[in-house]
Amino acid sequence: MTNNDNMNIQLTRLETLDISMSIILLIHDVKNEMDDPETTESRKTVLKSTLKKWENLRIKIKKQFEEQDISHSPTRRGCAGRNQYVSENICLK
Incomplete structure (x- = not known):
């Protein structure tokens, strides 16, 4: 490879959130040290180079996490019948 x-990599949703928070x-x-x-x-x-790497990784993780979260979450009638993702009772496009 x-x-x-x-x-x-097999991680639970919570483990993925822990990585994202980290x-x-x-x-x-890094920003504090730069300032x-x-x-x-x-x-x-x-x-600056380190910051760019961490930010790019965070964006990738966030994007993939959201894609999987949306694809595995049911829609609810509270979204007026639209096929939208529901997070904490908020309808998202």
């Missing part, structure tokens, strides 16, 4: 091959916290920490006046310019350059 090469680094560019896709992998399937990435959000990492992004927050710190004591952070050197060379370190900021590294942090």
Whole structure:
């Protein structure tokens, strides 16, 4: 298997949310360090690259999570009969 091959990892919904939250916290920490006046310019350059990687990964996870969540969630009559995903009683297009 090469680094560019896709992998399937079996995780529960909660485990996926935990990973997503962890990435959000990492992004927050990176941004805080970048804003710190004591952070050197060379370190900021590294942090920008790191931030981009974490943000891209977060976007991919979020997109795939939402696609799977929508495809496995029932619609409800509260959406006026439209075939829409329901999350916490909110109809989404």
